[in-house]
Amino acid sequence: xxxxxxxxxxxxxxxxxxxxxxxxxxxxxxxxxxxxxxxxxxxxxxxxxxxxxxxxxxxxxxxxxxxxxxxxxxxxxxxxxxxxxxxxxxxxxxxxxxxxxxxxxxxxxxxxxxxxxxxxxxxxxxxxxxxxxxxxxxxxxxxxxxxxxxxxxxxxxxxxxxxxxxxxxxxxxxxxxxxxxxxxxxxxxxxxxxxxxxxxxxxxxxxxxxxxxxxxxxxxxxxxxxxxxxxxxxxxxxxxxxxxxxxxxxxxxxxxxxxxxxxxxxxxxxxxxxxxxxxxxxxxxxxxxxxxxxxxxxxxxxxxxxxxxxxxxxxxxx
Numbered sequence: 596x597x598x599x600x601x602x603x604x605x606x607x608x609x610x611x612x613x614x615x616x617x618x619x620x621x622x623x624x625x626x627x628x629x630x631x632x633x634x635x636x637x638x639x640x641x642x643x644x645x646x647x648x649x650x651x652x653x654x655x656x657x658x659x660x661x662x663x664x665x666x667x668x669x670x671x672x673x674x675x676x677x678x679x680x681x682x683x684x685x686x687x688x689x690x691x692x693x694x695x696x697x698x699x700x701x702x703x704x705x706x707x708x709x710x711x712x713x714x715x716x717x718x719x720x721x722x723x724x725x726x727x728x729x730x731x732x733x734x735x736x737x738x739x740x741x742x743x744x745x746x747x748x749x750x751x752x753x754x755x756x757x758x759x760x761x762x763x764x765x766x767x768x769x770x771x772x773x774x775x776x777x778x779x780x781x782x783x784x785x786x787x788x789x790x791x792x793x794x795x796x797x798x799x800x801x802x803x804x805x806x807x808x809x810x811x812x813x814x815x816x817x818x819x820x821x822x823x824x825x826x827x828x829x830x831x832x833x834x835x836x837x838x839x840x841x842x843x844x845x846x847x848x849x850x851x852x853x854x855x856x857x858x859x860x861x862x863x864x865x866x867x868x869x870x871x872x873x874x875x876x877x878x879x880x881x882x883x884x885x886x887x888x889x890x891x892x893x894x895x896x897x898x899x900x901x902x903x904x905x906x907x908x909x910x911x912x913x
Contacts, residue, residue, distance in 0.1 A: 598886075601673040608668035612661050619657055656904045663897035670890035684724030685783045686742060689714050689753075690772040692765070692790035692820070694733040697758035699791075701822040702863045707758040709863040710789055710820060713870035715753060717787070718746050726782070728775045729753055732768025733761030734796045742778045764797025765790055769804035769849070773813045784813045788849065791820040793842045801845055805852040815853040817846040818869060820860050 600606065691710060702709035718727055727749050728742035740752035769788055776784035786808065794801045808815055821841035843859065850857040860866035 598674050598676060601675060603672055605668050605671040605673075608671070609665055611668075612665050615661060615664075652904060656901045659897045659901040659904070663894040663901070666890045666894040666897070670887040670894065672887075674886050674890070676884045676886055684722055684726060684744075685785065686726045686728075686776045686779055687721060688728045688730060688742065688772040688776045688784075688786045689717075690730045690732065690768045690786055690788045691739075691756065692733070692763060692768070692792065693731045693756060693758045693761075694763040694792060695758065695760045696763070696792045702820075702866070705758075706791060706820060707756070709866055711753055711756060713863075713866045714789075715750050716867065717870040718750055718753070721746065726779055728772075728778075729756070730768055730772040730775060731756055732764050732771070732797075733759045735761075735764055736767040736771040736797070738771070738775065742775050762796035763790060763792045763794055764799075765794035765845070765849075766799035766801040766804040767797035769801065769815065770799045770807055773804070773808045773811055776813050777811055784811075785816065785855070786813055787816045787818065788846070789818040789820055790846065791841060793840060794845065801849060802852075805849040808849075808853045813853060815849055815855040816858070817850040817855060818858045818860055818866070819843050819846045820866060822861050 691714065693707060697705070697707040697710070699706050714729075721727060723746075724744070726742045726744050727740075727746060729739040729749060729752060731737055731739045739756055740749045743749055765788070768790075769786065772786040772788070773784075776786055799807075805815070819841045841859075843857075847857045849855075858869045860869055
């Protein structure tokens with residue numbers, strides 16, 4: 596961890612410290628020579644002996660003053676430490692697919708229940724200062740839980756989420772999640788997008804939603820949910836079988852476009868593993884923490900001690 600100076604020009608003032616030190620030594624020497632010139636040698640030696648303690652006190656006080664001056668100049672250079680961001684936290688929005696295919700039972704007990712369990716575990720692993728919200732989408736998109744620091748309240752809302760019978764509007768869900776992620780400004784934002792099917796509904800294409808997320812600086816973690824083999828989820832109006840599929844190419848493109856990460860969950864176990872590690876995968880911005888005020892406090896303490904040494908009741912003069 597390196598100390599960074601935001602106004603380094605103030606450090607030039609440190610050059611005054613050795614200059615003052617040289618001047619003090621030169622002044623003390625001249626003062627002593629003048630004493631020899633205008634006094635008898637015996638008197639000069641007596642004066643020198645009696646003032647020895649005072650000279651030592653002067654040197655101590657002078658050193659304290661120089662150190663305080665150096666600390667002031669370093670403080671004015673505005674030193675900062677890059678620390679892990681803990682002050683503002685991160686805005687995390689879960690975009691959950693609740694289309695009809697989420698009722699498939701290739702996950703135990705079914706896809707939507709496995710997704711909710713994994714999401715609840717993820718919320719429990721977030722930093723207490725992180726804000727979290729939930730967007731659900733099938734044929735359209737809606738808000739299930741507004742962005743909030745109250746994680747328990749969001750989990751309570753999550754438990755009411757159920758799969759429907761609609762199609763899959765990934766673009767609408769992602770666009771709404773991006774808008775929610777930015778509801779509280781000046782914080783790092785990301786969306787965790789979970790879907791188990793192709794995008795076949797909605798007004799906004801997934802590509803446009805991904806471009807929108809990139810423009811707004813929202814990172815998307817895309818999780819593809821679905822087993823390796825096609826899963827029967829029902830029959831259409833003509834009694835033709837319908838199977839759940841996963842468009843990995845689309846979800847990878849969304850993640851790559853936004854600078855996020857793509858994951859594939861083939862069963863409930865891998866989904867839980869992915870969500871358990873997502874909290875650690877969230878990159879938290881570093882925050883510059885000013886430490887100049889510490890130097891100013893130390894300088895003030897040194898100046899106070901210097902004053903007491905020179906003029907205080909308990910000064911060290913003989």
